[in-house]
């Protein structure tokens with residue numbers, strides 16, 4: 001009887017229940033995916049070239065025309081360099097061609113902001129998603145002390161930071177105003193598509209829903225690492241969430257190389 005008096009906010013899943021289920025859905029409307037881990041053996045994504053092929057086949061079947069794959073550059077775990085990524089990209093392109101995969105394949109990186117990245121920024125040109133746009137992430141648990149200075153220095157050097165999956169950083173969850181600060185400081189935001197499905201938990205789903213509602217996202221990425229992600233992303237095509245995504249003005253389709 002009390003339920004009449006307490007109006008609960010709708011969960012992300014419930015919000016999408018009001019939308020129609022799409023017929024013949026595909027991600028062709030995005031065209032290019034700009035966050036993934038398809039290069040084999042250099043981070044926590046594809047382990048072998050066979051894994052890479054399975055994931056690329058999934059991307060093609062879901063309607064993507066191009067991918068910019070983004071291996072982690074994280075000194076303690078995945079000490080990738082421009083060379084390891086470029087060499088990996090060549091191998092991936094050859095394997096894709098041999099397997100009749102028609103996707104255009106490019107590579108950039110997902111840079112982890114820490115002391116090492118501060119040095120790297122001074123030393124080497126960064127790999128860009130397109131033009132001057134660079135995908136970055138930081139710790140999921142805490143905000144590193146050099147974060148805002150580093151984002152500022154990137155822009156001083158002519159780069160535009162794209163913050164990967166802003167909805168996943170726990171340090172921002174209880175301070176929603178901080179998201180606007182990042183945007184005011186010139187960052188693009190990239191949504192992990194699976195965040196909205198609850199794949200990373202209810203908190204992440206709620207924040208993602210809020211950022212989407214406020215029109216704060218610029219790009220949509222799969223952040224695909226393995227077949228479990230591929231299966232979950234395939235399910236988005238059969239869900240009501242798809243209608244929301246297809247109507248949002250993501251910049252993916254404007255990417256050019």
Ligand SMILES: [Fe+2]
Nearest residue numbers: 035036110223
């Ligand atoms: Fe990633």
